[in-house]
Amino acid sequence: MKNAIGEFPEGFLWGAATAAYQIEGAVTEGGRGKNIWDTFTHTPGAIKNGENGDIACDHYHRWREDIALMQQLNLDAYRFSIAWSRILPQGRGTVNQAGLDFYSRLIDGLLEAGIQPFVTLYHWDLPQALQDEGKGWLRRGIVEDFVQYTDVVTRAFGDRVKHWTTFNEPGVFTWGGYVLGEDAPGWRMQPGAALTALHHVFLAHGASAQVIRENVPQSQVGIVLDINVAEPASEAPEDVAAALRFDGMQNRWFLDALLRGEYPADMVALFGEQMPRIETGDMQRMAVPLDYLGINIYRRSVIAHGDELVPVNYCRVLPPGEHTLMGWEVYPKCIYDILKYVNERYGPPKIYITENGIALPDEVSPDGHVHDERRIAYLRDHLTYLQRAIAEGVPVRGYFVWTLMDNFEWALGFEPRFGLIYVDHQTQQRIMKDSGYFYADIAKKETAVK
Numbered sequence: 512m513k514n515a516i517g518e519f520p521e522g523f524l525w526g527a528a529t530a531a532y533q534i535e536g537a538v539t540e541g542g543r544g545k546n547i548w549d550t551f552t553h554t555p556g557a558i559k560n561g562e563n564g565d566i567a568c569d570h571y572h573r574w575r576e577d578i579a580l581m582q583q584l585n586l587d588a589y590r591f592s593i594a595w596s597r598i599l600p601q602g603r604g605t606v607n608q609a610g611l612d613f614y615s616r617l618i619d620g621l622l623e624a625g626i627q628p629f630v631t632l633y634h635w636d637l638p639q640a641l642q643d644e645g646k647g648w649l650r651r652g653i654v655e656d657f658v659q660y661t662d663v664v665t666r667a668f669g670d671r672v673k674h675w676t677t678f679n680e681p682g683v684f685t686w687g688g689y690v691l692g693e694d695a696p697g698w699r700m701q702p703g704a705a706l707t708a709l710h711h712v713f714l715a716h717g718a719s720a721q722v723i724r725e726n727v728p729q730s731q732v733g734i735v736l737d738i739n740v741a742e743p744a745s746e747a748p749e750d751v752a753a754a755l756r757f758d759g760m761q762n763r764w765f766l767d768a769l770l771r772g773e774y775p776a777d778m779v780a781l782f783g784e785q786m787p788r789i790e791t792g793d794m795q796r797m798a799v800p801l802d803y804l805g806i807n808i809y810r811r812s813v814i815a816h817g818d819e820l821v822p823v824n825y826c827r828v829l830p831p832g833e834h835t836l837m838g839w840e841v842y843p844k845c846i847y848d849i850l851k852y853v854n855e856r857y858g859p860p861k862i863y864i865t866e867n868g869i870a871l872p873d874e875v876s877p878d879g880h881v882h883d884e885r886r887i888a889y890l891r892d893h894l895t896y897l898q899r900a901i902a903e904g905v906p907v908r909g910y911f912v913w914t915l916m917d918n919f920e921w922a923l924g925f926e927p928r929f930g931l932i933y934v935d936h937q938t939q940q941r942i943m944k945d946s947g948y949f950y951a952d953i954a955k956k957e958t959a960v961k
């Protein structure tokens with residue numbers, strides 16, 4: 512298909528992405544159990560402006576309106592996550608039928624609108640009951656809990672949902688939640704805790720993939736990673752070495768483990784005593800064949816030697832130029848660089864760009880519109896580099912904007928706006944931004960560019 516950006520493969524999917532805790536709200540409705548983000552956001556000082564996702568975008572009640580907006584965007588696909596604690600309020604055991612019913616209605620609504628559901632099983636919102644029992648992902652037995660959760664939802668929705676992502680960004684919620692303290696459960700521990708949690712997540716991923724394939728005929732199974740090509744800040748040996756360590760932590764730890772069944776030797780040596788306990792067969796258990804790799808990409812990573820995250824010892828350098836509300840550099844070529852890096856080293860069968868977007872201080876103009884020219888430029892420029900990577904043979908089969916609508920941005924609350932749709936979080940009014948109209952034109956099938 513051809514659009515204003517250029518030529519894309521037939522069947523290329525134009526999508527948008529969200530996550531349960533960031534949009535649903537209704538945290539005490541429909542039998543939903545408490546999760547670690549409910550706890551974390553109600554911990555004084557944890558979230559900017561003391562905000563939380565108790566209501567968020569009220570998507571739990573407004574999902575029909577939101578599907579209609581997805582149709583206005585001409586979406587082929589919608590990536591969303593299921594809240595584990597809506598399905599199993601205590602993390603395991605008794606299934607909450609009201610939770611299944613909510614997602615069943617949502618999935619039926621998407622299919623009726625001609626939109627393919629791409630489901631993420633875990634987007635950071637662990638049931639609190641599992642956190643309380645053995646510290647969540649630090650307990651190896653949690654793998655069985657994730658298997659039960661996978662079994663319940665794939666039996667319920669596998670007749671209609673074919674694309675299943677096990678985890679969103681395992682590195683972020685383990686390092687962020689167990690070392691940096693920036694994400695739930697907000698613990699500041701040794702890197703060893705994050706590596707142990709991550710090892711269990713990888714095991715859960717492998718076990719979950721098996722269950723998905725047993726329960727869902729013609730399923731497509733993948734995982735989503737935030738891969739960042741590391742550029743040394745200078746040619747100084749200490750910066751080059753720091754960039755290699757960052758690449759090992761940020762990229763090769765995940766790609767080698769999940770696609771090759773081995774932890775990278777240089778990082779194993781670096782982590783030393785912090786390494787997780789690896790039981791016989793673990794590495795084979797996690798490295799199950801994948802149908803696709805999801806990549807979230809937003810920025811470039813310029814790395815220098817520093818004191819962050821001992822023993823990785825790196826620091827991010829923010830080059831001059833345009834920056835977003837997140838303090839991230841706008842560097843559209845990052846999408847091309849990432850795709851070439853992954854394709855040349857690992858050659859996954861299919862890739863989806865599962866998140867790409869920009870946080871801006873969007874406002875409604877007196878004319879009632881949101882003129883987000885910078886987001887249009889960001890999307891246009893990243894899509895141009897995406898198209899170049901595809902033309903050079905990288906097997907990208909779809910692109911999901913982060914995000915459908917302005918939502919709860921974790922520890923930063925509601926201030927960073929990433930949406931194609933503006934949300935007034937006081938009134939819940941939705942307003943399509945100019946970037947939404949731009950994206951709808953890109954995604955429109957009959958857009959013929961002569």
Ligand SMILES: OC[C@@H]1[C@@H](O)[C@H](O)[C@@H](O)c2nc(CNc3ccccc3)cn21
Nearest residue numbers: 530679680683737807809866913920929
């Ligand atoms: O920050 C924007 C989004 C966030 O809302 C999504 O839930 C999450 O999947 C997501 N991942 C990234 C990229 N990775 C990243 C995570 C934490 C800090 C910096 C970058 C950005 N985002």
